[in-house]
Amino acid sequence: MKYEELSRAALIKLLQDHDAERLESGKDGIVLNYTGRTAPWQIARQVKPRMCEINKRASVGDAAEEAVNELWDGENLAAMVTLYKYRGQVDLVLTDPPYNTGEDFRYNDKWDKDPNDPDMGDLVAKDDGSRHSKWLRFMTPRLWMMREMLKPGGVIAICIDHRELYRLGMLMDEIFHEENRLGIINWQKTTPKNQSSKLSLTTEYVLVYAKSAELAKTGLVERSALADARFGNIDNDALSDWKQGDLTGKGASKLANYAIQSPFTGEFHNPGERHWANKRAAMKKWLEEWGVDYEDFDIGDGRGKALALKGWAASTESQRQKLLAKSQSTSSKRLEQGGWPYLYWGVDGQQKPVRKVYKSLVRQGGVPTTFWLDDDEAPPAIDSVSWLRTLSGRSRDGIEELDAVVGKGHNFETVKPLRLIKKIIQIWCRKDGIVLDPFAGSGTTGHAVLELNKEQDASRRFILIEQGNDAKGDNYAKTLTADRIKRVITGKWKSGEREPSGGGFRYFTVRREKVDANAVNALAREEMMDLLLVSYWDRNDKTKSYLRRLPAGGYKHLFAVNNRDEGFFLVWSAPDEPSALTRTVFKEIIQEAKAADLAGRYHVYAALAPYTGNDIEFYQIPDKVLEHIGFNARADAYNNDGGMDAD
Incomplete structure (x- = not known):
């Protein structure tokens, strides 16, 4: 069966x-077991896709630019269900949910019976005895949907503080499974404060899980401009730019504890309490590349035999002066020649021995490890990770960044720093990938994507979801989130003009009406176009299935084009008007396609299609529209108490 x-x-x-x-x-x-616990798939499957509309005035960019990114104003569980075409297409879910502090988490008791209720509910107080179970009931179906949105190799990075860290960790283990936990980032959000009675809380966390650890890829963080600035090529080395590096390694070693003599000064240099990091044969080879021969000689320093100028051991003091003068002449000529050896003695030959670190041989990025100390030496393991505030930014930085873009008075007291969010995106989202943030807040994730795209010549896309009703009823999805992203795109920051990031986004409003056949058939033409722009996807290329809307009123049927310059036509004037693809209508469509200089394949939405052809892709209203939005009338019956029984 x-x-x-x-x-x-x-x-x-x-x-x-x-x-x-x-x-x-x-x-x-x-x-986890808690009061009111329900399997996440049972809750999520009850949530119905919603009707939505595009707010053209709140959208930003030309038709092509605004089609790339999306900002959804509405309840995030319903929005994710409505975003059916992105299910299984998202590279990275990066989000910062409410922390259950008694000031930022709201719960609607109606959700226990009907998760479709769009109201935010009341703030959950610190002394609410069921605050933790309410938070878990709130997060469980949303995490399930976030997992559904991810690609097979996709990754979720979710921010949290100490209040719900352990419960969230157990919930993530349950939904994503423990074997798919990639790591825990512990980032320093502020500097320690002197508190006599308790510990100073200076860190927060990012839990990182893969949909499948075997398929997920952890990328490298691209080198910063500051890191690249350390490299130069003052000696015109043919290999590449380079920077100064240490010849020694941590700790003592009997075999690698000896002195080497400078061909410029005759001084003997030893590794101190460390050891030479390279084999003795390699050290000798690099020394002799200065045109001077070396030999082993015990200088009586209690270390191993030194590498000394050849002839030094058997020479008298006056002979050593002549030997050193000859060595100085030879090595100085080599210094002037340029393209110095790997082991060198500073730009003037008078310094302690150091090595070259070639940019061409350094990985052009680093995977984070504990404290992420060095760009060049980061090992490939993640596991449990700590990032200092100098590497990930502080909460205060996030607030100051938001102030600079939109001005003060936004009433946001906790904002993730751009540096933290950008690092996570670089590591777990490819340059042409999709980032989803279901708790978009002030829009830091969108801001980070736009900046990274500009810095790296990348084409990442973002999908932000924010309902944003605070205690005053302010729908800050529009007043703050969209405003911030718009200012970053245009460069019109409150703190002064900045270089525009470029790009754009569509602003969608989630309506209360659920999607079904009756709702689709009752839509006016403009409403129908909005729904088609949201729902359309190409089975062969979901990631690039977005349509570019054409100016309203320009054509009778043509309303959008895809990335292949194929036209999309809507035969729909009003709910009570005929909607049929006839031969006469198709002739009109051909003329419109020619006028718009479009490719010769026609995508047509209509209720009926008496006329068909090989170059026509027909989408029946409402059936195909409902299919594209993930609505299945038969499956939907299972969600009702009077569900269908098998014979």
Whole structure:
């Protein structure tokens, strides 16, 4: 029997048995249990896609630019369900949910029975005895949907503080599974403060999980301009630019504890309490590249035999002066020649021995490790990670960055710093990938994507979701989130003109009406176009399926084009008007396509299609529209108490 033939009760029993099997096998380990707990898939499947509309005045950029990125104004669970075409297409979910501090988390008790209720609910107080179970009930279906949005190799990075860290960790282990945990970033949000009675809370956390650890890729952080500025080529080395590096390694070593003699000054240099990091044979080879021969000689310093100028051991004091003068002449000529050896003695030959670190041989980035100390020496492991405030930014930096863009008075007291968010994006989202932030807040994620695209010549896309009703009822998705992104794009910051990042976004408003056949058939033409622009996707190329809308009123049927310059036509004037692709209508479509200089394939939306052809891609209204938005009338019946029973 097929799954779609099972009754609602039978499907639920099947999934519950599957969960029980995973628990018995130990694959899920410990599972949280709390008041009102419901399996996340049971909640998420009750949520219906919503009707939506494009706010043209709040959108930014020309038609092509605004089609790339999306900002959704509405409840994030409903918005993610409505974003069906992106399911399984997102590279990185990066988000900062409410922390349950008694000041920022709201819960609507109606969600326990109907997760479709769009109201935010009341603030959950610090002394609410069920605050933790409410937070878990709120987060569980949303995390499930975030997982559904990810590609098979996608990654989620979710910010949290100490209040819900342990519960979130267990919930993430349950939904994403422990074996897919990539690491925990512990970042320093502020400097320590003197507190006599308790610990100073200076850090917050980012939990990083993959949908599948085997498929996920951890990238390198591109080198900063400051790191690149350390490199130069004052000696015209043919290999590449280079910077100064240390010849020694940490700790003592008997075999690598000896002195080497400078061919310029005759001084003997030893590694001190460290050791030479390269083999003795290599050290001798690099020394002799200065045109001077070396030999082993015990100088009586209690270390191993030194590498001394050849003939030094058997020479008298006067002979050593002549030997050194000859060495100085030879090595000085080599210094003037340029293209110095790997081991060198400073730009004037008078310094202690150092080595060259070639830019061409250095990885052009670094994977973070504990404290992320050095761009060039970062090992490939992540695991548990600490990032100092100098490397990830402070919370105060985030607030100051927001102040600079939109001005003060925004009432945001906690804003993630751009440096932290940009690092995470660089590591886990490819340059042409999609970043989703379901708790967009002030829009830091969108700001970071735009800056990175400009800095790296990348084409990452963002999808931001924010409902944003605070205690005063301010819908700051429009007044703050969209305003910040718009100012970054245009360069019109409150603190003064900046270089525009470029780009654009569409601003969508999630409506209360659920999507079904009756709702689709009742739409006016402009509303229908909005829905088609949201829902359309190409089965063969979902990631580039967005349509570029054409100016309203320019054509009777043509309303959009895709990235292949193929036209999309809507045969729909009003709900009570005929909607049929006839031969006469198709002739009109051909003329419009020629006038717009479009490719010869026609994508046509209509209720009926008496006329067909090989070059016509027909999308029936409402069936194809509902399919593209993930609505299945038969499956939807399973969500109702009077669900369908199998015979």
